Amino acid sequence: MYTEKVMDHFSNPRNMGELENASGVGTVGNAKCGDIMRIFLDIDNNIVKDVRFKTFGCGAAVATSSIATELVKGKTVEDALKVTNKAVMDALDGLPKAKVHCSLLAEEAIHAALWDYAQKNNIEIEGLEPPKEDIHEHEEEDDE
Amino acid sequence: MYTEKVMDHFSNPRNMGELENASGVGTVGNAKCGDIMRIFLDIDNNIVKDVRFKTFGCGAAVATSSIATELVKGKTVEDALKVTNKAVMDALDGLPKAKVHCSLLAEEAIHAALWDYAQKNNIEIEGLEPPKEDIHEHEEEDDE
Amino acid sequence: MDQAIYFDYAATTPTKKEVVDEMLPYFTTNFGNPSSVYSIANKSREAVLTAREQIAKAIHAKDDEIFFTSGGTEADNWAIKGVAENYQSKGKHIITSKIEHHAVLHTCEYLEKQGYEVTYLEVDEDGLISVEALKNAIREDTILITIMYANNEIGTIQPIKEIGQIAKENGVLFHTDAVQAIGTEAIDVKEYNIDLLSMSAHKLYGPKGIGALYIKKGTKMKAYIHGGTQERRRRAGTENVPAIVGFGKAIKLAYNNREDNNKKLITLRDKLISEILDKVPYSRLNGHQTKRLANNVNISFEFIEGESLLIMLDMKGICASSGSACTSGSLDPSHVLMAIGLPHEKAHGSLRITLGDRNTEEDVDYLLEVLPDIVKRLRDMSPLYED
Amino acid sequence: MDQAIYFDYAATTPTKKEVVDEMLPYFTTNFGNPSSVYSIANKSREAVLTAREQIAKAIHAKDDEIFFTSGGTEADNWAIKGVAENYQSKGKHIITSKIEHHAVLHTCEYLEKQGYEVTYLEVDEDGLISVEALKNAIREDTILITIMYANNEIGTIQPIKEIGQIAKENGVLFHTDAVQAIGTEAIDVKEYNIDLLSMSAHKLYGPKGIGALYIKKGTKMKAYIHGGTQERRRRAGTENVPAIVGFGKAIKLAYNNREDNNKKLITLRDKLISEILDKVPYSRLNGHQTKRLANNVNISFEFIEGESLLIMLDMKGICASSGSACTSGSLDPSHVLMAIGLPHEKAHGSLRITLGDRNTEEDVDYLLEVLPDIVKRLRDMSPLYED
Ligand SMILES: Cc1ncc(COP(=O)(O)O)c(C=O)c1O
């Protein structure tokens, strides 16, 4: 069901845990399946120096969290913002169709953490929107 | 599906054929399956001396014709009249449920031949009714 | 099946040994429920995918247009009742033919009781529908044309491509019961504009109890059997993995060797037809001479009755079938033979021989040897026959 | 299935070797269509009769009260839609419970769209319906009570005898989905006043794709799948002879050894339950403590999510199942766990272990060894868990 990459990140999640004095923390939830993802960012000089995650969710949710932390680490805030769910999925060699929404969770958790960082520091990050209440993709209709 | 007795009478039908100057001939048909049975009786001194049949119908129809001819042969007219479809079936060690109506065909063919004999000789046989147009049992309802 | 010669491949076929071998691991080893998460269920999941591909390929459909059912009957029921239910806002008129399989006819009759209207097209003496009559039957409120690909009794193949064209031009859905055609006919659902097509594995050396409905993408078809989310929510119930695997393998084998198989079947078929008509007086071929399934022979013998004929053949070790009412246990002999204009008694005396992979030229010769005598014996017994 | 330990017998079971052996001749040798006249089809016909007897005997029904279907789902659909259609003149109200299998629930929802009214009874925290609430729910126009025998997720067994009694007293038909109960529970349809009962072979070491509906004599039930005259005109379609044979054999084996099998299962089950609850904090048993299937363990672990748990178990070679929404691919976690009052997150973190014939005490010990660490790892990862 899952690719090797997904299984690797699921079984050996990178950057799992918390950051004590994070510059920004974002928590998002997904009404579709009741899952929760929290991302901690340590930002210094506009660079993501460190990152951690905690996730309550499926294998894909864990793997997307893990790879997302790798993707943003070391990037500027602006580049971190550009890590889309598509990038996350590509980095994992794809996800089953039913699991696409889990990768959105990762994208939105990063955004939420960046938003928190921006709020705390009273700055505005271009293109960053306030976190959504509930993350889910547009459902594909059962073809009729 | 059929008993050994049925198969025996089907493969070696007794008294198959016609009688040239029969005392009575009866032909009956069954609207249920479009089958036809004809019985020829040679009656002398109120005794069934000889009998023949011709049948267009299923294995059961052939076998019941055959055994029916055996059952009536040598009997008085009154006893021949008492050969019921039940007697025919018993003599064959039974018939599948869906084939009960075929044995009725045999009973009625004998009756029709006896009726023909009575008509020709202007006699009345007690208990004998005119032949029916169409022979079929009361259909068992699909149980509901 | 010992020494008997089986000539009833249209009734059912033996499952090929290669097919059974392919199925076996899915009973005891790879038995997992394809819906399960753990990796050992991957094998079941993949096996179902492979079979779906094999079936899709055989009829030129896409994988996700194939939905497994419990057989041809369920596929027919689903196709017809499904269109009826999902398109009733458009109309409640259905067109079919008088010679459909009972799975189609009785479903249509059921729908008539629910307030649908059904037109039953006549067929000509060869069993062909008239394309003109079909055109004329289409109305504003027609939602479905359901015409079988090839008839199971007389083997006549309908003008499927023309029917598909007419359906398309009139914006009406087209379902075809291809249960008898699958495996011997080259079928292209796209080229023929088929929206729904029924199949059954046990007619092509696959297992019983498994079939499929092809549903063209975009067709509104909800589930007929409700429950779990299997078959993309359109057919609930734990997937019958071994049978699905067998179906896939069987259809693949059939289409890999279709032309060679057909050549052999047609040779035997044509020999049987010409020699029986030659050797047995008062006999006639039922069904179209050339637009006919490669393995179907159907001949009526006047003055005799089918069940008796079958029993006598059986005593000679030959398995065949008939359209006789005595055989079917129903009131009337075959509705198909009646529809092509046979009177009651002639329909009664029909013999269907359907050929298959185990049949040889010797089998055919043996049948040709014993059949004329049997017919003669039964005629001698018949009050209808006076020679 | 190699080295993996299978703990998901409620999802499906491997087909027993003896069962497969019994089925095999009916694929290639005795492959005849039971409806055929010739004598070689006798073997298929007799095999179907024998299986019907075996199944009837297991539930104390008569042979002619057993009708084969393509599985439990079709049996449920037929039972419910059949009563709805055939008894609509009496009324259009149906009573069921909130914890039925989707084959029942989605069928009821379908009927609601057709104008029927359905009462979904609540269950208590153990998953039991209230007999009082059932009584109160019955109305003038109630035509059917459909309550499952035992639940597939939490294993709770309903008070079937009382329900049957109430149904009888009120002149309402009683259907029970016994798919999970068959094979381990002693079932007597007469004593329990059951009018309709659904079964599926693949849950009791028989093949997939075959099931049956018991229909009490005298119940008005027309065909749901229309076509040929099979199953005394109530279920059309060529009989799936090998699967029917397998079903018969499997149910016979199950009931011959029921008590011994259950004893073993219950020992393993109770060991698992008590030791898991003991070793893993924040865990709770779902389903009734004693009114529970012999092979069912269902435990919720707070703060963690089921699919992740299953994958980790899978990596350790353990196959199990969960009521998590992520696993089911649906919006909500198990409707059953929600119905017994679990909040969303706890329902998410459930683990179902269902035992079967291949399981040993070592398997159980191994699970008990690896499970606590896995739960701990996932809790460490969870934003919901703060210790
Ligand atoms: C033309 C046709 N349609 C449908 C069916 C029904 O298929 P199944 O027996 O697989 O339900 C058959 C065979 O019985 C058939 O010949």
Ligand SMILES: Cc1ncc(COP(=O)(O)O)c(C=O)c1O
């Ligand atoms: C309680 C219950 N009912 C019905 C079904 C459906 O049975 P099947 O998969 O044979 O259609 C199942 C199993 O999936 C079940 O557990």
Ligand code: FES
């Ligand atoms: S004569 Fe037709 S069924 Fe017996």
Ligand code: FES
């Ligand atoms: S987090 Fe629930 S499905 Fe991925």
